Amino acid sequence: MSIVLTPHYEDASRRGWQYRLHLDAPLLFALIAVSALGLIVLYSAGGGDIELVERQLVRLGIAFTGMLVVAQLPPRLLQRLTPWIFVIGILLLLAVLISGEASGGAQRWLNLYFVRFQPSEMMKLAVPMMVAWYLANTRLPPTGRQLLASATLIAVPTLMIAKQPDLGTSLLIASSGIFVVFLAGLQWRLLAFFSVLATAAAPLLWHFMRDYQRQRVMTLLHPESDPLGSGYHIIQSKIAIGSGGLFGKGWMNGTQSQLDFLPERSTDFIFAVLGEEFGFFGILLLFTFYAIIVVRGIMISIQAQDTYTRLLAGSLSMTFCVYFIVNTGMVTGLLPVVGLPLPMISYGGTSIVTLMAGFGILMSIQTHRKLLPT
Amino acid sequence: MNRAILLLVSGCLLLCILFARLVYLQVVAHEHFTTLSEDNRVKLQPIPPNRGLIYDRNGLILAENLPSYRLEITPEQIDDMGTTLSALEDIIEIRDIDRTRFEKLRRRKPRFEAIPLRFHLNDEEVARFSVNRHRFPGVDITAGLARHYPQGPLAVHALGYVGRIDEKALKTLDSSNYRGTSHVGKNGIEKTYEELLHGKVGFQQVEITAQGRIIRVLNRTPPVSGHNLYLTLDxxxxxxxxxxxxxxxxxxxxxxxxxxxxxxxxxLPTYDPNPFVNGIDYDDYAALRNNDKEPLFNRALRGxxxxxxxxxxxxxxxxxxxxxxxxxxxxxxxxxxxxxxxxxxxxxxxxxxxxxxxxxxxxxxxxxxxxxxxxxxxxxxxxxxxxxxxxxxxxxxxxxxxxxxxxxxxxxxxxxxxxxxxxxxxxxxxxxxxxxxxxxxxxxxxxxxxxxxxxxxxxxxxxxxDQEAESDExxxxxxxxxxxxxxxxxxxxxxxxxxxxxxxxxxxxxxxxxxxxxxxxxxxxxxxxxxxxxxxxxxxxxxxxxxxxxxxxxxxxxxxxxxxxxxxxxxxxxxxxxxxxxxxxxxxxxxxxxxxxxx
CATH class of the missing domain: 3.40.710.10 (DD-peptidase/beta-lactamase superfamily)
Structure with a gap:
């Protein structure tokens, strides 16, 4: 076998530093841009609390470092570790269900004495990794038996997390698994069949929902029926975004945000602060950065050299897409309030670390490609 | 490969829906939401007018508004309410009726709002508290105006008195003009001439937070004080x-x-109207009611x-x-x-x-x-x-x-x-x-x-x-x-x-x-x-x-x-x-x- 110089090789040599550091420039640029925008909005959402921003900055530092570390791990290693990560994740989830700490009416936290830890966050990565690992070891497109096995791998952690209850995260995890299966070549007629099944199961889902979850769905449909109770969040965030108009009221000048009318404004509803203070164009800017991230992720998936990395990269990118669409859909009153933060922007630690680890994987996949065409 | 593109396209479709929603919220319905946001932010706050004064035919004052000191507590700033109250009790008299009213208000009002504990502190109490003020963060003395009848029981059956607005009185009053007013004429001239004496409520537009805390005053329409009355009484x-x-x-x-x-x-007999202004003690009132000579009975008018x-x-x-x-x-x-x-x-x-x-x-x-x-x-x-x-x-x-x-x-x-x-x-x-x-x-x-x-x-x-406030005529x-x-x-x-x-x-x-x-x-x-x-x-x-x-x-x-x-x-x-x-x-x-x- 002779070594043939490929376009990839030339490409790689031109962007040498990216390969040496295992970083992806477009992704890195977009992530830094989103984070910066997020800190600016957070400063305002916190009412000018610089300490809040500093704490978030520390988290971002940790998260970026985490990303950098993960990016150094070759995808081969990740693939080998995948089953172990998944099994450990499942065990931790079990531990949470048995002895987890309740916080805000839900058991999500596991106290490991040195750090409080949410195993569901770990599963955000572990589930798509596991499904990709499983399907990469089989012949594609998957057969019925393999689909059933994949479905089990997805359903078990999803249900365990839904039971905590954390509807938002379980939704993300389920969709990340489903994306892998879809990318692996799920047959169209099967997809159609499952879609019909899912639609039919919706009333059943209603049956299994908790009262507060049902309330959220009802609130979405009729927020004005209880303006001071469950509808308050949605009404106030719609007012915030709507009154922002095209150009917004200006940084630190949002009356909805600064005068406390907007609840949860530095966490789940921070998108409304952006909408109020920076208007439609501010949102457009954020969505541009988000789009760069998703498109770049999909490109990495397309350029990936083996099945595992292709499936995983595609799934991680699309899950991120679902992530911010669900949050913004919920804040603008299109979706029920499920309790998902706005990725990279909302105040809070664990989800950023997980997200950035995911981007680390994407970068690793992109920068560990072989110089030879496969 | 085409599946990844497909996903991307469907993601774009979702994004389009989201953009449609944003265009609706921020462009189409922008003005509607701007109005709602203004309504949220700006509250109209009433400023009660000063009640008109009452003079006799020689210009002697019969009913006036005196600065009245009251003791207020802001619960937000108090660590331990029980200790604070018992420490306060050592320097200022706090009756059970004060305590009950305070607890009732405390449950109703936001924590950052000052709640009155005692009305009508006398000079000595004000002085005693001022000396000890440093010991009581979150406790303050504020001055307001309170109706006072300097002649005491003189001509009380003609003059009448004001009392706190109760639910019964609330029904008969023009509620918009009485926003912010705490007292109303209960009988006598104070009741008959209520409309003239009361004046017109003023307003200030204030920017408030969701909890009702005032950030700043945007504009102000001052109240119009009530008319002064000159009686024929000598x-x-x-x-x-x-x-x-x-x-x-x-x-x-x-x-x-x-x-x-x-x-x-x-x-005759007559009685002092002053205790009625801020709610007379139950025992004192019972004593007046059960008095055989019926001091509360207006003989001149109803005998x-x-x-x-x-x-x-x-x-x-x-x-x-x-x-x-x-x-x-x-x-x-x-x-x-x-x-x-x-x-x-x-x-x-x-x-x-x-x-x-x-x-x-x-x-x-x-x-x-x-x-x-x-x-x-x-x-x-x-x-x-x-x-x-x-x-x-x-x-x-x-x-x-x-x-x-x-x-x-x-x-x-x-x-x-x-x-x-x-x-x-x-x-x-x-x-x-x-x-x-x-x-x-x-x-x-x-x-x-x-x-x-x-x-x-x-x-x-x-x-x-009668005489308009700030007029000589x-x-x-x-x-x-x-x-x-x-x-x-x-x-x-x-x-x-x-x-x-x-x-x-x-x-x-x-x-x-x-x-x-x-x-x-x-x-x-x-x-x-x-x-x-x-x-x-x-x-x-x-x-x-x-x-x-x-x-x-x-x-x-x-x-x-x-x-x-x-x-x-x-x-x-x-x-x-x-x-x-x-x-x-x-x-x-x-x-x-x-x-x-x-x-």
Missing amino acids: SRVQAVAEQAFGDYSGTAIAIDPNNGDVLAFVS QYPPGSTVKPFMGLAGLESGVSSSHSSTYCPGFYRLAGKDRKYHDWKRSGHGTVDLNIAITQSCDVYFYDLAQSLGIDRIHDYLQHFGFGKATGIDIQGELSGLLPSKDWKRSHRDLPWFPGETIITGIGQGFFLVTPIQLATATAALANGGRMLQPQIVHA LVPHQPQLHETITIKEQQHWDQVIAAMTDVVHSARGTARHIGKDSPYRIAGKTGTAQVFGLKEEEKYDAEAIAEKLRDHALFIAFAPLDEPKIAVAVIVENGGGGGSVAAPIARKILDAYLVEAPS
Whole structure:
């Protein structure tokens, strides 16, 4: 076998530093841009609390470092570790269900004495990794038996997390698994069949929902029926975004945000602060950065050299897409309030670390490609 | 590969939906949401106006707004409420009622809002707290305005008082104008003139947070203070009158017959209105309520008494003007009167009789038999028709709410109200102001004023002018003339007044004691009203009868005779004799106004 110089090789040599550091420039640029925008909005959402921003900055530092570390791990290693990560994740989830700490009416936290830890966050990565690992070891497109096995791998952690209850995260995890299966070549007629099944199961889902979850769905449909109770969040965030108009009221000048009318404004509803203070164009800017991230992720998936990395990269990118669409859909009153933060922007630690680890994987996949065409 | 693109495309589709939503929210419905956001942010906050002040006719202040210090606690700034309260208790008195109210408010209000614990701190308490202030973060003294009545119990039944707005009052008030107002007139002038006194609420637009904390004031419409009121009352005369009663309960009204100005408005016993302003103690209130002498009862306005012999001048005039009697016609008084063909004797107060009496003697010596006979000749309906011109049986219309109308009986009245025919004997006793006949003190004084001014029935008024805040101009309240009583012959009128003058100034007049040393001439008439009826042969023995059942003593008068400036009606409850008890009180009132008047 002779070594043939490929376009990839030339490409790689031109962007040498990216390969040496295992970083992806477009992704890195977009992530830094989103984070910066997020800190600016957070400063305002916190009412000018610089300490809040500093704490978030520390988290971002940790998260970026985490990303950098993960990016150094070759995808081969990740693939080998995948089953172990998944099994450990499942065990931790079990531990949470048995002895987890309740916080805000839900058991999500596991106290490991040195750090409080949410195993569901770990599963955000572990589930798509596991499904990709499983399907990469089989012949594609998957057969019925393999689909059933994949479905089990997805359903078990999803249900365990839904039971905590954390509807938002379980939704993300389920969709990340489903994306892998879809990318692996799920047959169209099967997809159609499952879609019909899912639609039919919706009333059943209603049956299994908790009262507060049902309330959220009802609130979405009729927020004005209880303006001071469950509808308050949605009404106030719609007012915030709507009154922002095209150009917004200006940084630190949002009356909805600064005068406390907007609840949860530095966490789940921070998108409304952006909408109020920076208007439609501010949102457009954020969505541009988000789009760069998703498109770049999909490109990495397309350029990936083996099945595992292709499936995983595609799934991680699309899950991120679902992530911010669900949050913004919920804040603008299109979706029920499920309790998902706005990725990279909302105040809070664990989800950023997980997200950035995911981007680390994407970068690793992109920068560990072989110089030879496969 | 194409599947990844497919996913990307579907992601874009979702994003498009999201953008459509944003365009709707931020472009299409932008103005709607801007309005909502403004509504959220800006609150209209009321600024209560200052209540108008009340002065007497000489400019003495009767109701004012004093800075009042209250102790407030902001729960947000308190670590341990229990410790703070008990530490406060050592330096400032905190009653249970204060504590209860505080706890109630604390549950209702946001934590950052200051909640009053004590009202009306005195200077000493303010000083004691100020020294200890550093020990109590979150506890503050704030100054506000509180209604205060510097004259205390003086003329309280005319003045009334303000109290906290309760739910009942809330229903009748214009709620938008009373936003921010805590007190409202509960009775007396404070209630009657509530609208003028209150003023117009002001507003400030403030930017607030979702919790209601004020960030800044955007603009301000100042309130318009209430009008000041100038009363016709003369505090000096009022005070003299109230003291003249001594320990007696009773009522007195003094009116200027030239314009209906009420100079004195006495109802005794009286009470201090100040404790009512911020809620009187339950025990104190119970003590007032259960007091046998009923200090809370407004006798001047709502007391209804038999006029007794004070009605005789009016009866005499009725006889003369209707042609039933003349000044020469006389009646023989054997000490009793008997209806033709009936056995029942109607006794004169003087059992031995007055002998032959004409109108002058009948009034001067208060002969009952003369008026029994006159009443009999007139008949009840003619009595009713004539006396009603003097305002008996209907409210005078004085500008204090709650007046009762008294009762001037007639055949019609008895049929419609009692469903009974009129009995001749009832006419007889009506002639001396007994039976069904009831008058209020304000009616009696108004009628006396009409006697004094030649028949002009003026509506008594207690507020003679009001004044807009920050204005020097007084807006006078014009006297109201109800009617002018037709005088058929001036001579009749003169004869009755001459007889009334003899009551005070002749040797046998029933009120001769007050006339002896009087520097001016007085026309008057004594009266004694039976509290309970005597049987035909019983003799009234004041000593033997419990004080509560003793007769009421009455006296009406006006002076000076030639140019009357004041007319009074005095009723001393259970006082006994009109000449001995009521007349001296009237004399003191007249003196206070006519002799001791300041230059």
